[in-house]
Amino acid sequence: MTMRDLQQEFDDGVAETEERRQGRFARAWSAFAQDRAALVSLIFLAVVALLAVFADFVSPHDPFEAERMMRNKPPLTEGYLLGSDSNGRDILTRLFYGGRISLLVGFLPTFLATLISLLLGLLAGYFRGWIDQVIMRILDAFFAVPLVLLAIAIAGVLQPGVVTEIIAITVVLIPYISRIVRTSTLGVTAQPYIEAARAGGAGHGAIILRYVLPNMISPVIVYATTLVGLMIVVGSGLSFLGLGAQPPAADWGTMVSDGRVVMTKAPHATIFPGLVIVLVALAFNFLGDGLRDALDPKAGMRRPKA
Amino acid sequence: MSNSDVILEVEDLRTHFRLKSGTLKAVDGISFTLRAGRTLCIVGESGSGKTVTSLSIMRLIDPPGRIVEGRVSYRGQDLLGLDEAAMEKIRGDRLAMIFQDPMTSLNPSFRIGDQIAEGMMAHQGLNREEARRQTLELMARVGIPQPDARFRDYPHQFSGGMRQRVLIAGAIACDPDILIADEPTTALDVTIQAQILRLLRSIQTALGSALILVTHDLGVVAAMADDVMVMYAGKVVEYGDVKTIFAEPRHPYTQGLLSSLVRLDDTRESPLRPIPGLPPDLARLPEGCSFRARCPVAVAACGQHYPALRPLQETHEVACHLVAEADAEVRA
Numbered sequence: 001m002t003m004r005d006l007q008q009e010f011d012d013g014v015a016e017t018e019e020r021r022q023g024r025f026a027r028a029w030s031a032f033a034q035d036r037a038a039l040v041s042l043i044f045l046a047v048v049a050l051l052a053v054f055a056d057f058v059s060p061h062d063p064f065e066a067e068r069m070m071r072n073k074p075p076l077t078e079g080y081l082l083g084s085d086s087n088g089r090d091i092l093t094r095l096f097y098g099g100r101i102s103l104l105v106g107f108l109p110t111f112l113a114t115l116i117s118l119l120l121g122l123l124a125g126y127f128r129g130w131i132d133q134v135i136m137r138i139l140d141a142f143f144a145v146p147l148v149l150l151a152i153a154i155a156g157v158l159q160p161g162v163v164t165e166i167i168a169i170t171v172v173l174i175p176y177i178s179r180i181v182r183t184s185t186l187g188v189t190a191q192p193y194i195e196a197a198r199a200g201g202a203g204h205g206a207i208i209l210r211y212v213l214p215n216m217i218s219p220v221i222v223y224a225t226t227l228v229g230l231m232i233v234v235g236s237g238l239s240f241l242g243l244g245a246q247p248p249a250a251d252w253g254t255m256v257s258d259g260r261v262v263m264t265k266a267p268h269a270t271i272f273p274g275l276v277i278v279l280v281a282l283a284f285n286f287l288g289d290g291l292r293d294a295l296d297p298k299a300g301m302r303r304p305k306a
Numbered sequence: 307m308s309n310s311d312v313i314l315e316v317e318d319l320r321t322h323f324r325l326k327s328g329t330l331k332a333v334d335g336i337s338f339t340l341r342a343g344r345t346l347c348i349v350g351e352s353g354s355g356k357t358v359t360s361l362s363i364m365r366l367i368d369p370p371g372r373i374v375e376g377r378v379s380y381r382g383q384d385l386l387g388l389d390e391a392a393m394e395k396i397r398g399d400r401l402a403m404i405f406q407d408p409m410t411s412l413n414p415s416f417r418i419g420d421q422i423a424e425g426m427m428a429h430q431g432l433n434r435e436e437a438r439r440q441t442l443e444l445m446a447r448v449g450i451p452q453p454d455a456r457f458r459d460y461p462h463q464f465s466g467g468m469r470q471r472v473l474i475a476g477a478i479a480c481d482p483d484i485l486i487a488d489e490p491t492t493a494l495d496v497t498i499q500a501q502i503l504r505l506l507r508s509i510q511t512a513l514g515s516a517l518i519l520v521t522h523d524l525g526v527v528a529a530m531a532d533d534v535m536v537m538y539a540g541k542v543v544e545y546g547d548v549k550t551i552f553a554e555p556r557h558p559y560t561q562g563l564l565s566s567l568v569r570l571d572d573t574r575e576s577p578l579r580p581i582p583g584l585p586p587d588l589a590r591l592p593e594g595c596s597f598r599a600r601c602p603v604a605v606a607a608c609g610q611h612y613p614a615l616r617p618l619q620e621t622h623e624v625a626c627h628l629v630a631e632a633d634a635e636v637r638a
């Protein structure tokens with residue numbers, strides 16, 4: 001037994017550390033809270049989400065009311081903190097309302113696609129064989145079509161609108177997330193504790209739910225989190241093409257494209273929504289990074305090096 | 307010895323792996339009998355089929371591997387004929403297994419106590435509270451200090467030796483009739499090895515269960531075995547009680563294994579005595595005896611057909627042409 005093992009044994013046996021009494025999620029949270037970028041991102045996103053949800057109460061103006069006299073006003077104009085757009089609508093107000101669509105389009109399809117991908121990827125990665133072949137070959141076919149093109153095709157078949165946009169992005173995401181789920185599942189399924197679980201008499205269902213899922217899900221959560229930011233951008237792209245939110249409703253992407261026309265006269269009409277998209281996407285990335293560290297089962301264990 | 311305490315009979319078990327390079331005969335026609343309270347050590351080099359044998363008994367062979375032939379009869383019931391659901395009921399309940407690497411054989415996301423309790427809740431229908439109480443007893447029994455405090459710990463908070471104790475606790479939770487331990491001490495420090503072996507021995511005595519111990523460590527064999535089965539290239543080459551095997555090994559491979567051990571009277575200058583050569587490719591076994599190429603005493607007959615496993619005495623069987631000949635001469 002080396003000194004290190006002895007030390008470990010001692011630590012294991014004697015130290016009644018704080019983390020011992022905490023649950024998995026409590027420990028994950030305390031690890032997460034130490035990551036300042038992730039914490040700030042979470043707070044920022046929470047504030048953005050709250051503003052969007054309560055847009056009716058916090059908005060200084062009506063989002064659709066066009067004041068002919070107030071076109072292209074610069075920021076800090078009285079009553080128009082971030083200025084107004086080319087139709088004379090308050091940009092701050094439209095950012096609040098746009099957030100409803102943009103956040104929904106970013107979050108909901110990613111969430112739905114993750115659920116479906118978990119099912120497909122777990123089945124493919126755990127059972128392998130023909131199940132794997134069938135699922136993955138079908139998804140490969142989706143892979144062959146570029147993401148935006150596929151979304152356009154789906155949105156084109158259905159009625160343009162936010163619901164269509166959500167369906168399209170969900171379908172488009174499934175092959176990507178399923179891949180990650182399958183790869184992660186393959187790695188976990190090869191672990192000796194899976195064989196040990198089978199030797200203990202656990203059935204496939206129990207093994208998938210209790211042994212595979214909890215050990216493979218962290219990278220999927222991280223990946224999905226960063227995808228939310230990206231999907232806000234993609235959703236904006238679809239709206240720009242007229243396949244998403246229909247005027248006069250506008251998500252942040254539409255606001256950018258509307259502002260593009262008056263870029264030289266009123267750059268703020270483009271810059272502010274663009275900035276919000278960048279900040280929100282960035283925040284989701286930081287959030288994903290923070291989650292990755294926090295979801296490691298050994299989180300909070302890292303002791304300072306002696 | 308009565309036949310009534312026979313709890314496992316393996317007959318002509320063959321487990322093959324179909325690979326692109328050909329059929330790999332990992333286990334090729336082995337038979338043995340296991341009695342309650344006895345310890346059978348399966349010995350051999352890496353790739354001799356020890357682990358595949360134990361996984362075959364548990365029916366844990368995944369494609370491309372397949373049990374192509376044989377019977378594994380547990381108390382008269384052929385396990386190979388059971389459906390998967392029936393087998394799941396037996397695994398972890400009547401037949402339990404302890405794995406080689408305690409560092410990776412526990413679910414990292416679950417608390418230790420829940421992992422031990424899981425089997426009892428599944429197999430014995432205990433509720434959470436009963437299972438918890440029994441788990442605490444088990445933890446104490448396998449020598450985990452402060453079971454109350456450690457019940458809620460995660461595997462990464464345990465050292466290797468402690469994790470092996472957890473695995474043992476999980477394996478014995480349902481008082482299995484047969485405990486299969488696949489190199490249970492290989493991944494552990496030497497001092498911990500002795501502790502774990504002692505623990506296994508005392509648990510086996512208390513439960514009266516049969517133990518199959520897979521190992522390549524002859525020191526472990528000497529300390530633990532009642533019977534020894536020496537495997538080479540998927541076949542049993544010698545089988546006997548531990549005293550006979552150590553005192554009068556008859557198969558040249560067994561003799562080679564024993565003489566390769568470092569002896570107490572060896573000096574620093576004494577050369578090591580390895581068995582020359584490497585085990586054969588299991589997908590391309592030569593005609594005749596698979597050990598022939600490395601055998602110091604091989605004769606022409608060894609190249610022609612594989613020697614059958616022949617009884618020398620009631621408790622000693624050897625698969626070697628030379629031994630069969632010598633034996634015939636003695637009898638004549």
